[in-house]
Amino acid sequence: MNLIITFFIKLRKLFFSNVLNSIISLIIILILFSIFFNIFGWLIFNANWKVVTSNLPLYAFGSFPANQQWRPATWIISLLTLSMLTLLGPEWKWLRKNLLLAWISTVPFGLYLLYGGLGLLPITSRHWGGLTLTILLTLCSSLLSLPFGIVLALCRQSSFPLVKKLSAIYIDSMRAIPLISVLFFGQLLIPLFLPVGIEIDRVWRAVFAFTLFVSAYIAEDIRGGLQSIPSTQIEAANSLGLNKYQIIKFILIPQALRIALPALTNQSIGLFQNTSLMAILGLVELLGIGRSILANPEFIGQYIEVYIWLACLYWFVCTIMAVLARHLEKRMLINQAIV
Numbered sequence: 001m002n003l004i005i006t007f008f009i010k011l012r013k014l015f016f017s018n019v020l021n022s023i024i025s026l027i028i029i030l031i032l033f034s035i036f037f038n039i040f041g042w043l044i045f046n047a048n049w050k051v052v053t054s055n056l057p058l059y060a061f062g063s064f065p066a067n068q069q070w071r072p073a074t075w076i077i078s079l080l081t082l083s084m085l086t087l088l089g090p091e092w093k094w095l096r097k098n099l100l101l102a103w104i105s106t107v108p109f110g111l112y113l114l115y116g117g118l119g120l121l122p123i124t125s126r127h128w129g130g131l132t133l134t135i136l137l138t139l140c141s142s143l144l145s146l147p148f149g150i151v152l153a154l155c156r157q158s159s160f161p162l163v164k165k166l167s168a169i170y171i172d173s174m175r176a177i178p179l180i181s182v183l184f185f186g187q188l189l190i191p192l193f194l195p196v197g198i199e200i201d202r203v204w205r206a207v208f209a210f211t212l213f214v215s216a217y218i219a220e221d222i223r224g225g226l227q228s229i230p231s232t233q234i235e236a237a238n239s240l241g242l243n244k245y246q247i248i249k250f251i252l253i254p255q256a257l258r259i260a261l262p263a264l265t266n267q268s269i270g271l272f273q274n275t276s277l278m279a280i281l282g283l284v285e286l287l288g289i290g291r292s293i294l295a296n297p298e299f300i301g302q303y304i305e306v307y308i309w310l311a312c313l314y315w316f317v318c319t320i321m322a323v324l325a326r327h328l329e330k331r332m333l334i335n336q337a338i339v
Contacts, residue, residue: 062129071113129284141210149218174216221263225256265325
């Protein structure tokens with residue numbers, strides 16, 4: 001009760017300390033209330049949400065065969081379950097130790113469910129779409145970009161001039177090119193350089209393009225983490241007899257990842273959002289599904305409902321990613337304090 005009274009006293013001092021502040025505060029409150037009331041009324045009474053409710057399987061799975069949609073549904077549910085286990089801090093010691101392996105295994109598990117084979121009906125990638133494809137592009141690109149970015153960062157810190165220069169040229173070049181140009185290269189130009197009879201799936205061309213682009217930014221984030229590590233730690237490791245590989249593995253990389261974690265989280269969230277660019281290039285991910293639904297004569301003109309729904313989906317997934325990253329950062333700080 002005392003906390004509530006204190007809160008209202010501080011609120012009064014902040015917004016209603018004098019007549020002018022009180023008038024301005026009341027005007028702003030009335031404007032915000034009017035805007036909120038109108039938006040809320042439109043969402044409840046005027047919006048036609050049939051464009052969403054009647055197309056939920058499309059948003060989630062794209063054109064995946066209806067009798068096989070349990071496969072991407074199983075994968076998405078497994079990701080949500082793993083997220084909950086990660087956030088709740090599982091009591092089982094064996095699960096805590098294998099959480100990283102569990103997250104990495106979600107990618108091959110998802111590919112098995114989507115592609116099929118070994119007892120499952122094979123499904124080509126042209127049937128993939130919606131939220132399933134968006135998450136798959138994000139996970140695969142992140143899984144490949146992180147080790148590639150770490151290698152680039154170490155190469156840019158290398159004592160070999162040629163290795164250092166080549167990595168710097170690659171990183172600076174990628175950061176100077178718009179992402180859409182890299183995606184166009186991946187989708188349209190890569191097939192021209194392949195031998196006759198060899199074709200790379202459109203999904204993997206997109207993953208390849210995202211990996212090339214994002215790894216350059218990850219490399220700079222990791223390099224910033226490496227530069228913040230005191231040189232005295234490396235000197236102490238040398239005095240203990242550790243070789244260069246052991247120093248990188250046990251001292252440099254763990255600390256650089258912990259320091260760069262907020263920036264890496266931004267990269268992951270940005271990657272998830274940037275997958276919407278694939279709608280321009282023919283992959284029907286989440287935004288592409290929305291555009292295809294709006295092309296249906298039954299739903300023409302219902303742009304606001306569709307884009308509000310898509311914004312909520314993007315917000316939901318990005319929030320989960322941010323919360324997971326904060327939880328991981330907190331766990332790293334606790335482990336560091338214990339050590």
